[in-house]
Amino acid sequence: MTLEPPLIPGNAMNSLLRLQRQFRAALLGDADAPPLPEILGGAVDPAARLDIYRNNVIGNLTGALRLTYPAIERLVGAEFFAAACARYIAATPPGSADLYEYGADFSDFLAGFEPARELAYLPDVARLEWAVNQALHASRAPAIDAAALADLPAEAQADLRFTAHPTLSLLTLTHPAGAIWEAVLTADPDERDAALAAVDPAAGGETLAVLRAADALELVRLSPEAFALARALVDGQPLADALDLVAPDVAVALFGGLLTQGFFSGILTQPAPLPIE
Amino acid sequence: MAGAASDARWGAGPIPAAAGVGLRFPHHAAFLAGPPAVGWVEVHSENYLSGPALAVLETVRADCQVSLHSVGLSLGSAGGLDARHLRRLADLAAWIEPGLISEHLAWGAVDHAHLADLLPLPLTEESLEIVCRNVAQAQAAMGRRILIENPSTYLQFSHSTIPEPEFLTELVARTGCGLICDVNNIVVSATNHGWDPVSYLRALPAAAIGEFHLAGHSAAAGEAAGLLLDTHDRAVAPEVWALFDAAMDLIGPRPSLIEWDAAIPALPILLQEAALAERILARHRAGVSDDLGASPDPGKRHELAA
Numbered sequence: 022m023t024l025e026p027p028l029i030p031g032n033a034m035n036s037l038l039r040l041q042r043q044f045r046a047a048l049l050g051d052a053d054a055p056p057l058p059e060i061l062g063g064a065v066d067p068a069a070r071l072d073i074y075r076n077n078v079i080g081n082l083t084g085a086l087r088l089t090y091p092a093i094e095r096l097v098g099a100e101f102f103a104a105a106c107a108r109y110i111a112a113t114p115p116g117s118a119d120l121y122e123y124g125a126d127f128s129d130f131l132a133g134f135e136p137a138r139e140l141a142y143l144p145d146v147a148r149l150e151w152a153v154n155q156a157l158h159a160s161r162a163p164a165i166d167a168a169a170l171a172d173l174p175a176e177a178q179a180d181l182r183f184t185a186h187p188t189l190s191l192l193t194l195t196h197p198a199g200a201i202w203e204a205v206l207t208a209d210p211d212e213r214d215a216a217l218a219a220v221d222p223a224a225g226g227e228t229l230a231v232l233r234a235a236d237a238l239e240l241v242r243l244s245p246e247a248f249a250l251a252r253a254l255v256d257g258q259p260l261a262d263a264l265d266l267v268a269p270d271v272a273v274a275l276f277g278g279l280l281t282q283g284f285f286s287g288i289l290t291q292p293a294p295l296p297i298e
Numbered sequence: 299m300a301g302a303a304s305d306a307r308w309g310a311g312p313i314p315a316a317a318g319v320g321l322r323f324p325h326h327a328a329f330l331a332g333p334p335a336v337g338w339v340e341v342h343s344e345n346y347l348s349g350p351a352l353a354v355l356e357t358v359r360a361d362c363q364v365s366l367h368s369v370g371l372s373l374g375s376a377g378g379l380d381a382r383h384l385r386r387l388a389d390l391a392a393w394i395e396p397g398l399i400s401e402h403l404a405w406g407a408v409d410h411a412h413l414a415d416l417l418p419l420p421l422t423e424e425s426l427e428i429v430c431r432n433v434a435q436a437q438a439a440m441g442r443r444i445l446i447e448n449p450s451t452y453l454q455f456s457h458s459t460i461p462e463p464e465f466l467t468e469l470v471a472r473t474g475c476g477l478i479c480d481v482n483n484i485v486v487s488a489t490n491h492g493w494d495p496v497s498y499l500r501a502l503p504a505a506a507i508g509e510f511h512l513a514g515h516s517a518a519a520g521e522a523a524g525l526l527l528d529t530h531d532r533a534v535a536p537e538v539w540a541l542f543d544a545a546m547d548l549i550g551p552r553p554s555l556i557e558w559d560a561a562i563p564a565l566p567i568l569l570q571e572a573a574l575a576e577r578i579l580a581r582h583r584a585g586v587s588d589d590l591g592a593s594p595d596p597g598k599r600h601e602l603a604a
Contacts, residue, residue, distance in 0.1 A: 037424055038376035040455075041408040041417075048413060059420065059455045063492070069521035070453035074415060081414040114411040118370025118383045119347050158349035 048075045049111045082110045085120035089154045090127060092146050095205045097137065105134055121158045125151060142196035142222050146205075149198045152190035152231040156238055159187040164234040164283030177290060179261035183254050184287035188233040191243075191252055195226040199240060234283025241282055247275045251284060313338045313363045313397035313509075315551040315583060317576040319568050320367075320558060326354045328565045335569050338363035338397065340555050344370045347386055355394065365398040365509070365553070366391055370412060373432045373446070374405030374419040380412075388439045398509060398553065400445035400478050401436065403429065403466065420455035421465045426472075433473045445508045447478035450486040450515075450528035462487070463501035470506040477502065479549065480511035481542045482534065482557075486526040495541050504549040512542060512575055513557040531560035533571060542575070546582035554579055 043057055048071070060067035083106040087094055094102040109130045115123040128147035137143050164186055170178065192198075197220060204216035228248035230241040243251060246267045253263035264272040279285070318338035321329065323345075339358060343366045346355045355364065368387055371379060391399055404416035419425045437444055448466060460468070466477055479502060488495040514532035518525040534542075534556070542554075556571040 035376050035424075037374075037420065037422075037428055038408070040420065041376055041405060044417065045408050045411060045413065059457055061454045061456050064524050065518075065522050067453065070525070073452045073518065073522055073525070073527065074417060077415045078413045085414065114413060116410055116412065118368075118372070118380060118407065118412045118414075119344055119386070120414060121348065160348065161353075 045114075047071060048078050049114060050075070079107055079110060082106070082115065082120075082123065085115075085123050086110075086127065089121070089124050090147060090150050092150055092202045092205045093127075093131070093143065096140065096143065096146065096201070101136070105131070105137065108134070121154065124154075127151070142198055142201055145194040145196045145198035145226075146201055148192060148194065149202050149229065149231065152192055152229075153238060155190055156188040156231050156233040159233075161233075162187050162286040165280070165285050165288060167277060167280050169288060170280075173288075173290070179259065180290070181260040182257050182289040183260075183285040184289065185255040186232055186234055186284055186286045188231075189255065189284055190231045191248065191255060192229045192231065193226065193248070194229065196222065197224045197227055199227045199229050199242065200224070203240070230282075230284065232283060239282070244275075246271065247278065250275050251279055254279070254285070313365060313553040315553055315579060317572040317579060318363075318365070318553060318555050319572050320555060321355075321358065322559065322562055323351070324562050325565050325568070326351075329358050330354065334358065334362045335565075336362070336572055338365065338553065340365035340367050340398075340557075343368040343387055343390055347390060352390075359394055363397045364394055365400065365555070366394060366396040367398075367400045367447075369402065369416065370406060370414070371401045371432075371436060372405045372407040372412070373401050373429055373436065374403065374417075374425065375407050375432065376405075376428055377408060379432050379435055380407060380410075384436060384439050388441075391440055398445060399440055399442065400447060400509065402447045402449050403462075403469070404449045416449055418449065418451040418453055418455070421458040421460040421462060423459070426460065426465060426468055429469060430472045433469065433475050437473065437475065443474060443476055445476040445478045447480050447511065448483050448487075448502075450480070450483040450490075450526075452490055452522075452525055452527075454491055461501070463498050467501070467503050467506075470503050475506075476508040477506045478509045478511055479507045479545060479552075480513075481545060482511065482513040482515055482538045483528060485535070485538050485541060486515050486528045489526045496544055499541065499545055499548055502549070507549050507552060510542065510545065510552050510554040511557055512538060512554060512571075513559075529560060530557050532558075534574070539574070539578070543578055546578060551579045551583045 040057070040059065047057055057067070057071070060071060083103055086106050086109070087102070097105070109127060113126065113130065117123065128144040128151065131137055131147050132144040173181070200220045201222065204220050205213065207213035207216045228243045228245060230243055230251060232239055232241070249266050250263055250272070253266055254260070264276060267275055314337060316337045318340060319336050321339040321341050339362060341355060341364065346352050358364065370383060371387065402416050403419065405419055406413050406415055406417055419429070433444070433446065446466065446469060448462065469475060470477060484495050484498050487493065488498060512534045513528070513530045514534055515526045516529045516531060518527050554575045556568060556575060558568055558571070
């Protein structure tokens, strides 16, 4: 959110704002960007001077994406990754100065990136890496455990709703992205090759939770039933309604498992507000 | 977040006119493993807004003074500051209680796009009004004075009318901000634009300078050959040390930071650079009175250079 451009008396259009727009267009390589005749040359010509900034911008932002998407870079190779990033950066520059917030829709970009079309699992791996990035940088919060429920009267429990832990992401992936992610980030190159060879990219999808309830990042594989329960609770459904989604004989155990793994950071005992018409 | 002022572990007082180092991720483990081998550190605020890095900074802050140096506030943006980013930086400052807060004379954002670089401004009356307004807004949000760093630049604009040191002098006069004198940036920009580095130094308002920066630079190749690049990827160059020595005579000792951001060496190498800065500072501190920023106990800081 930025302020309105300040208006300088005598200028119909703020000339610095115009220059900054042109500079941005030149850096991000819009083919039809107007040239910047205001740049002085001298011993080195203006284009070479501007190139230094272009290389810095693309290099810094590619570096930020490399930190968030190390598995993607390993899967496609550094050169391909850099080329994909350059295209992504030009189309979608960061909306925040905090570069940990950059790249939220990189998976969507990869899904439409023609040169990567044969790597159908790539967008799913990127979604997982974004969830990992979110888990690492979301604010820390203590998770609640079963003891937090013990004090509540039994008749209140059916209406309980929960606040998802701020680091939690639930992912439905159509490819075995968790297995690919774990394999490709194996540190030892020989072990990595073996791990990757053991993954069948055509295998089915996975339902995953990513969170950092304690200090360590966790990748939790959930059964379809546990995932449905978690999804309903994260979406704010009352406990009784969520438990109705799964078989009665396993419902309580599944819910206990989610609690133990730190999926929730708060309990809401009030009913959900009525939707506003 | 609660304020940290009541926490007895938290160090107190201003940052001394001694050498510090930029704290970077490869050295986190070393800083967590034992007492820091340097009096103060500076971090790039944007890298410590959340997550594990913030936890490291909280731990380091318990043992030594911290300076918060942001790179993404874009004080030169004609469209004004990003209010959310300013609030996050102010929240970080309220939590960490840094000895110094600083930013650059540069821009990096336009129309909500953040370009992650320190881009050059035309030095005009219009730019000066915009930067003054943005600096005033930043200082109001932080509730304190901030330091503005002279940039390294690779190009100049034909419609610039104000020499850079005059622009900074006027910024200080209009907003009450202070300055970082980045000695390496003076050498880089002076080479790139044919300025005289000592004249630049003389033209800065000495009393407003609250910190020095020192870093390594490299020579551009190819089409840009002849220019210097502010790469922070090696030791401080001899001509930068010489200009730093001249700055001691013209300006006096101040907190002085070694920045090393690429090809980052092992911590002992970085600390050796800080020790070189400390030796120069110590030589000039000897005859300087406390009210100019010298420590009442200079002997203690000499351990670094020993």
